[in-house]
Amino acid sequence: MSDYSIILKPVYSQTVLTPEGVQLPENWSLSWHQAATLEALCDPSIDVVFNTAMTGDGKSLAAYLPAMTNCTSTLAMYPTNELARDQEKQVQSYKNQFQPTKHDLQVYRLNAAILEDFIETTKLSSKQAALLNRAINSEILLTNPDIFHYIHDFRYLRRNKQGKGDNANKLFANIDNNYNLFIFDEFHIFSSPQITNVINAILLIKHTVPGKQFLFLSATPNELLQDFLSQAGLRYRVIDPVKQNAYKFSLNETSKSWRQISQPINLIFPQNIEPNIRSSYDWILNNAETTILKFFQTYPGSKGAIILNSIAAVKKLIPKFKALFEPLGLQVRENTGLTGETEKSRSVIEADLLLGTSTIDVGVDFRINFLVFEAADAGNFIQRFGRLGRHKDFEIYQAYALLPNFIIERLFERDLHPLQDGETYDRITFSQAIRDRYSSINDFRQYPQRWGGIQSTCVYSELLRLKHYYPEAAQNFGNDVQKALKISVNKKYGQIKHCQSEGKQKVIDEARNFRGSSQLDCAIYDDTNRNEPESARFKTYNLPSLISNFTFEWMEKPQFIQQAKQAGLLTTRFEKALCYLKLTGYREIREDWHFYHSGDISTIAKSSKVQVLKGLQVSTGINDVSKALYQRGLVCYISDCDRATLRAKLGLPIHFQAYSLSDRLNDRKPAYTIAFGQSALLLETLIWHWEPREDEGWIC
Template identity: 30%
Template sequence: MKISVKPLYSELNPGVGQCPLGCQNVCQVRQKAPSLQTPSGYTCPLSVHQAKTWAEVVRGNTDVIFNTAATGDGKSLAAFIASLLDVVFRIMGLYPTIELVEDQSRSQRGWHLMFGLNADERIDCLFGAELDRRIQEAEKSNKFQELLLAIEHKKIILTNPDIFHLITHFQYRDPAYSNDLLPLVLAEFPDLWVFDEFHIFGPHQEAAVLNSMTLIRRVHSDQRPRRFLFTSATPKPDFIQLLKQSGLRTVEIAGSYTSEPTPGYRQVLQPIQLEFVDLKDADTLTWLENKASTIRAILEAEKQGRGLVILNSVAQAGRATQLLAKLLPDILVREISGRIDRREREQTHSELQNAHQPVLVIGTSAVDVGVDFKINLLIFESSDAATIIQRLGRLGRHPGFSIYYAFILISGRTPWFMARLKEYLEPDQEIERSQLQEAITNAFDAPQEFQEYRSRWGAIQAQGMLWKMGEGNQKVMQPIRERMVTDLQQVYGSKLKLWLGNWRELGNSDIGKEVQKELLRFRGGSTLQAAVWDGNRFYTYDLLRLLPYAQVEITTRQDFLEAVTNAGLGEEAFPENYIQVYLRIQKWVEDRFDVRLHCNWNTNDLKCCELTLLSRLSLVGHPQPEVGKCLSKHKHLAFLVPLSIRQSHWEVRNTLKLSPVFGLYYLTDASNKQSYAVAFNQDALLLEALKGRLAQFCRLQPQSLIF
C-alpha cells in the first residue's frame, strides 16, 4: 500500500519580548551564536519547544521534563541549550548506543563552534572502549579514576546509561577511595541528566533508572535542584506514572506543528513517498534482492543519493551487505552494526558526507536510535508502533533531495498488521504526519509495559541497590538510604523493606545468586553470548542468532584475547563471566542452518514455569558437531514453558506480544518428544513475572503432553 506523507513545519519561538528565556531587547541565542539560522522576520532561531525546555531546565519547579517534540525537530539542541548559553551549567547526556554517543559528539562540536566555545575543554565521551584506551595509555589508572576525573572536570559528559547505572549501583571500585565517592560525585556535579530515546528500554531498565534518580535526588535533598530530561517522541505513559508515584514532579513539553507553509513556522521534515510492503511468504533478504534495481534507480536519481536499510539482526545485516554490494557494484554499500568497530563507522560517516557516488548503509539498532543521517531512501523491518514512528523520523530531516522514499517491510508472520492499516489508510492517500502516527499506533502493537515485572522484581531490584550502598560510608549513606526508602515505598509499598529481607534470601541459593547478578546489571545477559573473531573484527553476539548463518571454529579465550590485543583493542570488552564460547568465523553461509537447543535431561527432571539453573545444554542442527557442545559446561538461569506436540515457541511470543528481538528459543529434552520455549537471564526474569499470562501452557504437566 502506497501513500504520500505531507511535510512538517514547527512553530518558532516568538522571540524578544515574549521569550521564555527572558530576552527583552536582544536575543541571547543570536547574540552568542550569530551563525544559527533565523527565518526572515524573526528574532530567535529556536523552536518554541526548545525555548520552553530551557525555561523548565533552568527556572522550572519540576524534577523531570519530557520533551516529546517530533523526531527531527531539534530535541538534542533543546536539551543542551542551557549549557551553551551558561558555560558553568553541567550536563550528563545518556545515550543507548555508541553510535549515538558519537553522533551527539559531532553535533556538540558544531554547536560549540557556533557559540564560540572550546569543545575539547568542555566535552568528554565515555564508553567502555574509550575507558579501556585511557587505562592502557595511563601508567596507573582504572575506570573509577577515569570516570572521577571526567565528572569533576568536564561540563558536558556524553555516555551511556550502562555506565551511569554501574556508578549509581556502586560497581566501580578503587582501594584508595571510599566505595561511595564516585556515586556521590555523580550526584553532586551535573545540573541536568539527559536520557535520550529511553523508550527503547524495558521494565528492568526503567526500575533501575528510577532507583538511580532517587539516589541522586536524595544525596543532597535540601540544596540546588537536580533535574532530569527525557527526550523521546514516544515516551511510555506507564513510566511517567511510575516517576510520579515516587514523588517526582513531571512536565511534558510538546512541539507545535502544521503540514502547510505558515508564518511563524519552519520546515523540519520533507514530504515522503511511503509504501507498506506485505512480505507474505518472502523474507527481507529476498525482497531486497528482488528490489535491487529499484534501490539503484532511487539512489542514482539524485546527485549524491543516500540510503539506509535497518534490520533486526546483525547476522542479517552482514548478509544483506554482502548481497547488495554484489548486486549494486556502482553503489558504496556499507554496514553499521554491533560487529563494526569505531574506525569503520567513522569511515562510513565520512563517505556519507563526501563520496560522489551513491551510498547505502545497512544497519541495525546501532543506527536505529536517534542518529542523524542525510538520506533520501529508508527501508526497515516493522516492529512495535513506537519503533516504527522513530524509524520513519530518520527520513526527510534534510532538504536537498528531489524525492524521499520509505519502505516498511511487514512479515508474513504478522498479517494482521496490514489488515489493521487498511482500516485507517487508503491506497494513494495524501495524509498529515499526525494522521500517519495515529494509524501506526492503532495498527501496530504498542511497546509492552509489563507491569508484572515491576510488581515482581522492582522492589527486589531496589533492595539490591540499597544493599550495595551499605558497602559505603555508613555515616553518610544511612540517612540517604532512609530517604530513598521513603520515596520508593510510594511505588512498591510494603514490598520494599529497609532491612532488605528479599535480597538476603536470594543470596541463600544458587538460583538466587544468579538472580541477584541479573538484577544489578543494566541490560543484562539475556542471550547466550559468544565472543566472535570475524576477520579483523571482534565483537560479542547472541550465539543462537549467529550460528544459523555461519560456519565457525571454536578457539580459546587466550588465543582470542591475543588476537584482540594484536588488533589494538581492549580485553575488557570481553568479560569472561558473560561469554559462553569463543568463535572464529570461517564462512558466512547463504542457506540458513536449522539450529536449535537441546537439553540432555529427562522430562521429569526439568522444572517448568519457574526459574531454574539449566545445564547439559547443546546445539543441534549445525553441520559442525563440535559447535553443539560449547554450552555443555555452563549452567544458565532459565525459564521453561512447556509446549504441546503441535505448538511452537512463537505461540508463547505471540501470547505475550514480545518484541521480535526478545531472546525466546525452542528447546527439546532427552526424550526428543517434549519441547519448550526457553528464555535466559533477564529475559527469564521477565517470563517468571509474566507466568500468570501463561496459564494455557503452564497448567499442563509435560508428562501429559507426551503421553
C-alpha cells in the same frame, strides 16, 4: 496485485521569540519546544522534564541549550555507541557556534572500550579512578545508561569479598556533584527493568545530592516511567508540541515563524511480505536492480539506507549491492552490531547506500532521501521512518515499508481501515494509524514489583551504611521507592536471602543488571570482512544468532587472546566469553536448531522458577560449543509451552531471548521454551501473572 502508496505531508515547527537573557548565534531561532524545555530546566521546582518533539525537530539542541547559554554541566546517556558518536559531533558543532563565554566547555565521550583504553594510556589504577578523572575534567560527558546505572549500583568500588573497602558514595556522589543536568536520549526503547533502575538512580541522587534535574528526550514518552515519578512524588513537566498545536502540515502566505523540519515523502507498502526474515530479504533481492538501483539512476546525487532486523541479512546483501552500485561509482557501506568502530564512524558519512540494523535507527541523523526498512513494532516503525526527510535539497523522498501482509491488511483492507491507497496524510494522523494497527508488545508492567525491587533494596542497604553522611537518605529513599514500585523492602530482603540460601546468587546479580548479563556471548574473530583493520575484527556476539545465521570455526582461548593482544587490544572484555570462534561466512538458509537438555525438563518447567542450570547443549554445530555450554551455569527459565505459542500469547518483543528447548536431540517440534538472563526474569514474571499460584518463597 499492486502495492499500496500514500504521501506524507511536510512538517513545520513553530518558532518563537528568543527568551530574555538567551544569546543565540546569528540568524538562529528556537522552536516552541526548545524554548519551553529551557524554561522548564530553569525552574528549580521541576525535577524531571520530558521533551516529546517529533523526530528531526531539534530535541538535541533543546537538551544542550542550558550548557551552551549558561554553561550547565551535563551528563548525557545514549543507548547506542553510534548515537553517542553522532551526538558528540553535534555537541561540538553547538559549542563552535554558540562559543560559550564563561569558559571552554570540555566535551568527552565514554563507553566501556574507551574507558579501558583510557586506563591503559593514562596508567590509572582502576575504572573508578578513570571515571572520576573524566567527570572532573568534562563539563559535558556523553556516555551510556549502562555505565550510569553501574555507578549508582556501586559496581566500580574497591571492596573485598566481605564487602569491606570503599564507601558506597565514593564514586556516585563525586560524579553527581559535578553535574546539574542528566539527559536520557531515546529512552523509549527500554523496557521496565531499565526504567526501574533509572528510577532507583534518580531517587538515590535526590536524597544524597539534591537539586539535580533530569531530561528525557523521546517522541513517545514511557507511561510507566511517568507513573513511577508521580508515585514517588517527583515533579515533572511534559513538553508536547502536538498538544500545543506547534506543528503545521501546510503553510499559506500569511504564515510566519514556522520552520520546516520534514519534507514530503512518498511511502510505498509492498504487498505479499510474509512475517518472516526471508520474505523481506527476498523482496530486496528481487528489487535491488529494478527499484533500488533504478531510483539512484533516476535521481543522481541521492543517498539511501536499508534498515533491517537481521545482521545476517545485511551481511549477505552487502556484496550483492556492491556488485550493482560500485561500477557506477556509488559506495555501499554497512553499519551493524558486527561492524568495526572505524567502519561505523565512516559509513554514515561516506555511503551512497547504507545497509544497517538497529545501530542506525535510534536517533542517528544522516542525510538520505531513499529508505527501505522493516519494523518489528509501531515504535520501531516510527523510529526508522523518522530517519527520512530530515534534510532538504533532494528532488524527491521515497520510502518502502516492508511490513507483514497482516499489518498491510489492517492498514488498508479491513473494516474501518485508517489508510486509503493514493491519499495524503499528516504525520500525526499517520503515526496514530501505525500505533493502532500494530500488535501491542508486552511492556512487562509487573516486573518492577516482582524483580526490579531487588536493586532498590540493594541501594537501600548501602544508604543504611551511609547514615553518617546522609542521616535521612535511607528512610526517604525507602519510602519513595516503595510507593513508586509498590514493593516492600523487607519482603525483598527475604527474596534475596532465599535466593542466596539456594545457591542462586547469579539470579540476584541478573536482577541488578541494566540490560542483562552476556551469558551467551561468544568472542569472535571476524574473517569475513578483509577490509577491516585487524584490531576491528575482534568482537563479541551471542551464540543463538551465530548458530542461526553464520558459519564459524572453533578457536582455543589462548590463541584468540594472543592474536587480540598482537592486534594491540586490551583483552579484558573477552576473558569471560562462553567460547572463542572464527567467523567464516553467512548462511543462505537460516539454521533450524534448538537447545537440548538430557535432564527432567518437565519437572523443571512445572516448578515455574528461575533456575541456575548446567548441562545445556545445542542440537547442531561444533561439539566444542556444546561442551562449553554444558559446563556453564546459566540463569534461565523454562516454560512447558512451545516457543511460537508463547511468543504469540504473551506478545514478546522480536529480540526477546527465548528459544526452543527439548530433551531429545533430534526433536523437530520442541515442546518447551527456555529464556536466559534478564529475559528469564521477565518471562517468569509474565507467566506467574498469567497462571497465578501460591507464592512458594516468592521466586526461588
